[in-house]
Amino acid sequence: MQNEIIIAGFGGQGVLFAGQILAYAAMESGKHVTWFPSYGPEMRGGTANCTVIISDEEIGAPLVRNPTAILAMNLPSLSKFEPLLKPGGTLVVNTTLVDRPVERDDIEVVAIPATGLAETLGGKRLANMVMLGALLAKLPVLLPEALKAALENHLPERHRHLLDVNMEALEEGQAQCLAIHMPVP
Amino acid sequence: MQNEIIIAGFGGQGVLFAGQILAYAAMESGKHVTWFPSYGPEMRGGTANCTVIISDEEIGAPLVRNPTAILAMNLPSLSKFEPLLKPGGTLVVNTTLVDRPVERDDIEVVAIPATGLAETLGGKRLANMVMLGALLAKLPVLLPEALKAALENHLPERHRHLLDVNMEALEEGQAQCLAIHMPVP
Amino acid sequence: MPARGTIVVNELYCKGCALCVPVCPPGVIAIDTTRLTLKGYNPAVLVTEGCTGCAVCSVVCPDAAITVYRDVTPRREKSLQVSS
Amino acid sequence: MPARGTIVVNELYCKGCALCVPVCPPGVIAIDTTRLTLKGYNPAVLVTEGCTGCAVCSVVCPDAAITVYRDVTPRREKSLQVSS
Amino acid sequence: MTLTFPEQIVYERPRAMVDVHTHYCPGCTHGTGHRLISEVIDEMGLRERTIGVASVGCSVFAYQYIDVDFVEAAHGRAPAMATGIKRVLPDRIVFTYQGDGDLASIGMAEIVHAAARGEGITVIFLNNAIYGMTGGQMAPTTLPGQVTASSPQGRDVATTGRPIRMAELLAALDGPAYIVRRSLHDPANIRKAKKAVRTAFEVQARGLGFALVELLSTCPTNWGMDPAQACAWVAKEMVPVYPLGDFKVIEGIY
Amino acid sequence: MTLTFPEQIVYERPRAMVDVHTHYCPGCTHGTGHRLISEVIDEMGLRERTIGVASVGCSVFAYQYIDVDFVEAAHGRAPAMATGIKRVLPDRIVFTYQGDGDLASIGMAEIVHAAARGEGITVIFLNNAIYGMTGGQMAPTTLPGQVTASSPQGRDVATTGRPIRMAELLAALDGPAYIVRRSLHDPANIRKAKKAVRTAFEVQARGLGFALVELLSTCPTNWGMDPAQACAWVAKEMVPVYPLGDFKVIEGIY
Amino acid sequence: MPKELLKGNVAMAEAAVRAGVEAYFGYPITPQTELLEHMAARMPELGRTFLQAESEVAAINMVYGAACTGARVMTSSSSPGVSLMLEGISYIAGTELPFVLIDVMRGGPGLGNIAPAQGDYNQMVHGGGHGDYFPIVLAPAGVQEAIDLTVLAFDLAEKYRAVTVVLADGSIGQMMEPAELPPMRPLRSETPDWATDGAPDRERRKLTSIYLEPLDEEVANRRLVARRIAVEENEVRWRGFGLEDAEIVVVGFGTAGRVALSAVRAARAEGIPAGLLRPISLRPFPTQALKELSDRARTFLVVEMNSGQMLADVRLAVEGRVPVEFYGRMGGVVPYADEVLAEIHRLSRKGPISRAIRHLNEAEGD
Amino acid sequence: MPKELLKGNVAMAEAAVRAGVEAYFGYPITPQTELLEHMAARMPELGRTFLQAESEVAAINMVYGAACTGARVMTSSSSPGVSLMLEGISYIAGTELPFVLIDVMRGGPGLGNIAPAQGDYNQMVHGGGHGDYFPIVLAPAGVQEAIDLTVLAFDLAEKYRAVTVVLADGSIGQMMEPAELPPMRPLRSETPDWATDGAPDRERRKLTSIYLEPLDEEVANRRLVARRIAVEENEVRWRGFGLEDAEIVVVGFGTAGRVALSAVRAARAEGIPAGLLRPISLRPFPTQALKELSDRARTFLVVEMNSGQMLADVRLAVEGRVPVEFYGRMGGVVPYADEVLAEIHRLSRKGPISRAIRHLNEAEGD
């Protein structure tokens, strides 16, 4: 059983870090995992993304054409990745920065105002955790506890003081998700 | 029919030039010919040599292990090349600078005091032509006229004034050769 | 009376670096944090009256995003010819 | 009375470059054109009396072919210690 | 844009700048460097006989932004490439645009020899005291104590030496005609820089020889500063180490 | 040789010189350079902790002639190779012996950066204004108008620039501790050269930093002169272009 | 040691540190730079040598110098930087010195781009430098393997006094995976008997790659050839999947090998008898293993992120016994598993000629 | 033109001049130096560009610049110098520019020596630089051929916008033979439509080897592969001797091919059915011709002045149909014809394994 998750957004939105937290959680849950970033100058100013593959067996290709889940934190990311999502896959959209509806109707959509929620919790930068929380609620690939443990263990020293709000953001994302996400008829 | 001639001596003795004159003469006599020098810093101060191959057909290897003729203008050259000469081959020795007798008895030897004769003709530097003359007398691979023509056409401008003495040196070499060379019993 | 002028910030180029803001003598340029350009930046804008068309903002703009207009005075015209 | 000395030229090293000849103050070194070294050069030799052991030839010899001997005077001995 | 009263324009984007959004970070003065060159190309009317040589660094895409024939050199070799062009097309204007890693580190031999030969090219040298493109490693121009990705404890002069001052070094050669240092950190200095860039192109146009303008530049991203702080840092930290001024100006240029 | 009265020896071949006939041409002052280094190694007792770095040029076989551990560098890279050695063995004495093609042409980047880093090595730089090993082509140090195999009409400064004066160039850097130029063309100068070579090794032994001695040298063979003429040519033609003297001597060396 | 989530570049750097590397000389280049940066932080704190060289040319010659002293030494770079090192690599090989080079390959030729590629295969495996020399080349396909091969590289380099290369593509350098680092090894205690370390009380030593007399140079060349033969006998490494009954044998190294693994798994899930051989040592190449497979298999498919460089070595092993087809993506494109699966489908149907080759001909126009 | 007695290096230089080379950039190195020296004298007197660069790195990048303007441009060097040019060569190939490189090979690896060798075969034929690119490589075996191939090299370089290499061994550069030079060609009159020559009245042009987007880089790579295929279809060149009835086919290029010719002649004189195939174009390689021969011949003998580099290409052509044996000398040793003849004797008696290989194993000890 293998899950392929792409997290994408603007440079500053912490998409690479969100992917790493997911990867740590997977590793500490005894799963095989790979984290693969977009890298280099083309990132400069522009958008960033990473692919996290979580599997029960040794992982082959570190990149996939059609992932099973996508976290789109801004409009360019949605436009780029929505078409690639596997039918039946999960799409988490940050509605705060995406002003258009999702186009596909063969996928599971979680529309959540992550950046908005994050600001209420203590700052935009938490949007990535809100998105992660929402993903887990919809696609229980890992236990929320595992994610929290990963945050606990791997939040960089200089951000230690933000541990609690990051936790809250995760929970908020989960909570909201169950409440607000709109399954396609 | 192919002749392979190695001309060897000290750096200053004009062995490379002698080889070139031979090669020009061969070319202008319509033969196939290759001239191959020892080159590079190992020549510095030390000894120089070149291999001239004259043939009626396209020439393959530009170097041979056992040449048909050797012009040894000094002792080191004799020591190095005498053992390599093809049995029955021709060895021209500059006795002025070689104080020992030839060792092999399965070859044709022309012992000629080339440097000595050269000095009487106008300078050591002519020894190479004396040796060439001697070679041709013994081994008529080319017509003496061809050699003279080559000298005529290819003696560098700055040495033009030495043309006549070079010619004399050639002739002297031939003349002496017939007189003094000692065929082995 | 002081010279009068205006600027136009081309949002295709502007990256909201704000280098133009502090150098503006009358201080009439600001970053508009309410809008994102197509490239995702908050652009610089002329916020109040008083632009003298001194063009100092255009001198610092790394992205050549600013066009500066001003009433032509003979003096300025002369110096213009010099530099072009 | 002038100091007395002598030199020995090692023909394994000497290339007959003659740099030592003109620098010798008493002019007692010359190139021996009658002999070739094993390497094919005409070596330098001490040709007459008068070497003061000043060692200037050894200073110019590129091939460190010259050994210089001389009667030791106290002064020299001191300076020897200095330089070695 | 169409203008009803063109005579009213005090400043407008140079024609020699291509109408595209650049990849440079906000406030990066590479853009300023490009702009000055473009203005000079416009003013001198060189667009149709100029060939640019981009180097490897953040300015690797200079060829996309300045509207003249352009080539892209190997890292550090722009002066050699420019030499190849100038030697076969002596009547063209050939310039290189190089960063400090490119010119002062890997490209040291090529810039010194081009300068020593008095190669008739113009070199615009942006010194931002760091390797920008690769993510902020130490350059030979990095300041003592400056923290970079490859000098995490700050540049240690005991093991890596002091910053190389290229303008001063090249001025020690007989070859160059014009070697100056300017800065891009504020309007007054940018105006001076513009004049120097113009002179550097004029030196070539007049066949006077090798011209190089070192421009102190910012890297807000890898310095971890906002653009305004970065400009202040140039004034406060860089200028003392890299004094502005003329280091070599042969007879007849001014 | 065995000596009955050793105290009588005024001069004898340095122990650090291997007992072999060198491949150098008669009168070539490369030999003098080797001799001075060997004398200094003897006098300072460095034989057992010195590592030499030979370069590519006629002195490529220096490793056969000086009796210390030796390595042979790639053309121009001796300073980088010496850096690699010195960094892992800081208590050893590491020196390079380089010609002018090696150091001033292909090796420009490596020598400038080693000097700029203040690398704790000693560089003995023989400048004979030509490429000897390859048969006499032009070097960056070749004199204006000098005829060489690759400047058959004489060096044309308009197309190849003026000679690069390495000592002056390197002295423009902050890094080096000791940069001087001496000559090997007569006894007085050779004595001065010897002192400088000794100082350059002492600078390293005392941990004071980068030391370079440029030695004007002859190439009778490729200059087409006899050894004495060649020495005279150094005095008459080279010294005016390459003034002898101290270009950088930091506090505390003298 | 517990597993950590490690980035390939950092993992290789730390593995080298634990393997006892004493000196690192390098120059920044994407996608290798994190390796240099890790060394910049770690080596000084351990009292070892780190120096950012002025260029790759300088870096390799600093390595050359340090290697002469017998120190464990390394450098790392990426494609264009490695090209600049080739003269130095040839010198080091000619001087018979050990050292480790890590090449994190990017898209080429020329400046190209920084995406993962495998275009340096020939350059590293068949000697991009001048003359005959034979680096040992190891190709990791994941972070754990990158760690293990980095450590192995130092041991092999010293065992055979050979240039040893860890040839990774950009994705191996940039990806993170859980992996276990080896314990810290003590530093080398004694100095090899050939080292020029300026030590007292012994005959002086010389290290050089010059042999003016060709017959001497030939003897040195024979030593290199002899070591190559020994390496070929002892150091071949590869991994297989489903080879027991494979009719279609896919061959790929590094990231291409991982992608092929996904494709082969999918094929087998569909009942197609496919298998994978992933060479780990590219030199020595698993020629024997491929030869044996070529007696059983029906066809081979070589998958590379280049225009078909390892392909030649596979064909030399198979020697025409069965067809060897090729699927390659170039210029930094990482193939998706479905592309390789499509090739396997085609081959299982004995379809038309390879799509890869088809593209190429299409391109002939432009 | 009448025949003249010409030294290979001088002949190639003058041939380039007559072929209309407009700019030469180079750096001295034995055994190539006379080529540079001839250019130093000739180019200025013709008002063309000669510049002795500060290094081979600078030389190749000067060539790169000049080539961008559409000028006919060249450089020349020998083994270590060529290694330093590989980054630049990869850039030029990636930018799809024509230029001619003459490599007069010497003994290696490392500083090696200046004697004739063929150790740069892989470096030149299989792309010593990073990334996928495919130089055209021509190998002369004599002075006349060196002249003809030099002229051809410029035409092929421009026809295919490809790096074109004349790969000569030191003996070709140093020997003199009678040869005829071509008439002086007029200089190129028009400029290619891709040249960045700063000309007025047209769209500006850019020349670069960077394609940040892998899919774009792949398109560029496909153009290179497509040209390689076209070159393989149109430009294969080789010479045969006694192949009609040859049971033992000897394969050698350059000087090794000449030596083999003497040996094959001698063998035939003894009635041994030997023949020679001497590849003239090494890339494209005469694969088809060898394939056809391998259906008729009993065995192949590859002779090289290296450890067996072209050997792999011969084996790829023969694909195991018949045995391919190897005789090589290394490090600057030029084999004598009698050594090759001995191998032919051995093969004609189906003797024990090759002497060359025997040496190699013997050497294993040291």
Ligand SMILES: Cc1ncc(C[n+]2csc(CCOP(=O)(O)OP(=O)(O)O)c2C)c(N)n1
């Ligand atoms: C041969 C080679 N080595 C290294 C690199 C990687 N590289 C690209 S840009 C760069 C340094 C750029 O720094 P700088 O020249 O200061 O320009 P900046 O990015 O700061 O403007 C390096 C090391 C390369 N592309 N090629």
Ligand SMILES: Cc1ncc(C[n+]2csc(CCOP(=O)(O)OP(=O)(O)O)c2C)c(N)n1
């Ligand atoms: C990479 C490389 N390029 C060129 C050469 C050829 N080469 C050998 S020595 C030399 C120049 C030597 O001149 P210099 O350094 O002045 O020393 P000299 O021989 O004059 O003492 C050259 C170009 C080489 N060996 N390697």
Ligand code: SF4
């Ligand atoms: S300086 Fe230019 S880019 Fe920066 S904010 Fe002002 S207008 Fe925008």
Ligand code: SF4
């Ligand atoms: S200086 Fe030395 S080498 Fe020269 S002649 Fe005198 S002793 Fe001989």
Ligand code: SF4
């Ligand atoms: S990284 Fe630095 S130099 Fe590069 S574009 Fe950004 S700010 Fe400018």
Ligand code: SF4
């Ligand atoms: S060629 Fe010149 S430098 Fe070389 S050994 Fe002879 S004289 Fe000395």
